[in-house]
Amino acid sequence: MDNNLWFKDAVFYQISVRAFRDSNGDGHGDLHGLTEKLGYLETLGVDCLWLMPIYPSPLKDDGYDIADYYDVANVFGNLGELKALIDAAHAHGIRIITDLVMNHTSDQHPWFQAARADRHSPYHDYYVWSNTDQKYTGARIIFLDTEPSNWAWDEKAGQYYWHRFYASQPDLNFDNPEVQNEMLNVARFWLDLGIDGFRADAVPYLFEREGTNCENLPETHAYLKKLRAFIEKNYPGRILLCEANQWPEDVRPYFGEGDEFHMGFHFPIMPRIYMALKKGRVTDLLEIINRTPAIPENCQWCTFLRNHDELTLEMVTPEERKWMWEQYAPDPRMKLNLGIRRRLAPLLDNDRRKIELANSLLFTLPGSPVIYYGDEIGMGDNIWLDDRNGVRTPMQWDDSPNGGFTSATPFAPLLEGQYSPQHVNVAAQTADPDSLLRAMQRMIAARKQIHAFGWGGFEWLDAGTDSIAAYTRRYKNETLLIINNLSDQKQTVHVPFEEATDILSHENVSLPSLTLRPFQYLWLLIKK
Numbered sequence: 001m002d003n004n005l006w007f008k009d010a011v012f013y014q015i016s017v018r019a020f021r022d023s024n025g026d027g028h029g030d031l032h033g034l035t036e037k038l039g040y041l042e043t044l045g046v047d048c049l050w051l052m053p054i055y056p057s058p059l060k061d062d063g064y065d066i067a068d069y070y071d072v073a074n075v076f077g078n079l080g081e082l083k084a085l086i087d088a089a090h091a092h093g094i095r096i097i098t099d100l101v102m103n104h105t106s107d108q109h110p111w112f113q114a115a116r117a118d119r120h121s122p123y124h125d126y127y128v129w130s131n132t133d134q135k136y137t138g139a140r141i142i143f144l145d146t147e148p149s150n151w152a153w154d155e156k157a158g159q160y161y162w163h164r165f166y167a168s169q170p171d172l173n174f175d176n177p178e179v180q181n182e183m184l185n186v187a188r189f190w191l192d193l194g195i196d197g198f199r200a201d202a203v204p205y206l207f208e209r210e211g212t213n214c215e216n217l218p219e220t221h222a223y224l225k226k227l228r229a230f231i232e233k234n235y236p237g238r239i240l241l242c243e244a245n246q247w248p249e250d251v252r253p254y255f256g257e258g259d260e261f262h263m264g265f266h267f268p269i270m271p272r273i274y275m276a277l278k279k280g281r282v283t284d285l286l287e288i289i290n291r292t293p294a295i296p297e298n299c300q301w302c303t304f305l306r307n308h309d310e311l312t313l314e315m316v317t318p319e320e321r322k323w324m325w326e327q328y329a330p331d332p333r334m335k336l337n338l339g340i341r342r343r344l345a346p347l348l349d350n351d352r353r354k355i356e357l358a359n360s361l362l363f364t365l366p367g368s369p370v371i372y373y374g375d376e377i378g379m380g381d382n383i384w385l386d387d388r389n390g391v392r393t394p395m396q397w398d399d400s401p402n403g404g405f406t407s408a409t410p411f412a413p414l415l416e417g418q419y420s421p422q423h424v425n426v427a428a429q430t431a432d433p434d435s436l437l438r439a440m441q442r443m444i445a446a447r448k449q450i451h452a453f454g455w456g457g458f459e460w461l462d463a464g465t466d467s468i469a470a471y472t473r474r475y476k477n478e479t480l481l482i483i484n485n486l487s488d489q490k491q492t493v494h495v496p497f498e499e500a501t502d503i504l505s506h507e508n509v510s511l512p513s514l515t516l517r518p519f520q521y522l523w524l525l526i527k528k
């Protein structure tokens with residue numbers, strides 16, 4: 001198998017470095033702390049870490065507002081410590097990708113400071129300026145709860161500047177060839193340091209054109225293809241993962257002919273997994289799977305259940321969004337923009353059966369799964385923290401008051417009650433063979449042994465009831481049969497196979513008839 005296609009089979013793990021492990025007693029997680037935990041991540045079985053932004057930043061958007069593309073913020077360590085982390089991770093067989101935020105900088109970035117101070121500065125044209133706020137009115141506002149417009153007035157410049165996110169994040173002007181080159185240089189810098197690729201933030205919005213919604217424009221694809229060609233030529237085997245919160249048919253062009261992104265998040269599948277679990281019916285999930293176009297062989301989808309943002313409901317209909325809010329955000333504090341700021345375990349009533357079932361779907365549908373740190377132990381959230389901070393609380397390593405995260409006062413409060421470190425932590429779940437963590441380890445280990453998960457085709461199997469999500473994944477001489485019971489009732493299914501091995505329990509299973517308990521899932525390897 002082509003090793004440059006490692007990502008096809010990989011399990012990803014997303015980390016907020018700030019929240020993972022504090023090694024120097026300042027209350028903030030850091031690179032050295034993460035390095036100390038590589039053994040844990042290796043035992044969990046993950047192949048690639050995605051680190052959220054670690055660059056110097058005024059933190060108006062938790063680091064997605066970058067003030068210097070060429071350094072690590074002091075609070076996390078320094079470039080030497082990052083290099084040490086990368087080397088140590090590689091020694092553990094783990095790769096690392098980081099966020100590449102191309103669309104915008106922080107307003108504290110020296111480019112923007114120069115741009116606003118002097119219209120004749122070469123940096124002025126690094127950003128998108130206008131004398132009126134009535135341009136590009138076809139573009140939607142993303143941070144609806146806080147931003148009244150995509151334009152903000154800058155006193156110093158005496159002009160409006162364009163921003164798709166917070167006003168403190170001015171958009172870069174990709175029509176300027178200098179900006180295009182700057183981003184290639186940024187990519188080069190981190191790739192030279194040994195980073196295995198990038199999760200490319202907010203890529204649909206790079207260019208603006210009047211009369212469009214300013215998303216997914218041909219100019220954007222042309223630039224991204226340049227970036228890919230640059231990586232392909234100089235750093236083969238490193239990857240680009242696309243963050244485009246779009247419908248499958250609009251994400252499809254980001255794969256190009258296998259010459260743009262290696263990977264792309266599948267946003268619309270995610271809320272439909274929650275719909276399926278709540279309704280006990282697979283219909284909406286199946287519909288979006290059927291609506292998903294094929295992608296080139298050298299590409300892969302990335303699937304996820306939760307991440308550091310709100311559970312986004314952009315890729316559902318207005319009626320579905322209303323329904324999701326009713327079902328999953330009963331308290332108004334749980335809503336944010338077009339989404340829900342809660343974690344996996346609380347969303348699924350802290351019900352082990354549902355949490356495992358959601359993960360079963362995550363791990364067995366086409367694509368490479370991304371686990372959000374803490375979800376492997378069923379961490380909770382704190383809806384009373386601002387913005388999306390309630391799902392970015394300190395990782396819970398043990399049952400000590402600060403959860404083994406820090407010896408100092410943590411940057412954010414530890415969770416309390418049933419989700420506190422006393423009840424939810426790595427140490428206890430490591431010791432307990434029946435814990436969620438150990439179940440997750442088994443799922444990941446099983447996934448690693450069988451290439452059909454990453455490479456196999458997907459064929460729906462009609463089980464006679466829409467309470468069952470059953471499908472095969474076939475690759476070369478392997479056939480996997482996956483059966484998920486979405487309902488709270490037991491279900492009997494008949495499948496067109498005779499004998500199989502349960503790859504999670506290693507037991508033989510006799511077919512064609514099977515009865516599944518409520519919310520039970522089975523991963524079966526068919527015997528020829």
Ligand code: NOJ
Nearest residue numbers: 061064101165201202309
């Ligand atoms: C998407 C990131 O996931 C989110 O956290 C951030 O606020 C925006 N992009 C802006 O960079």
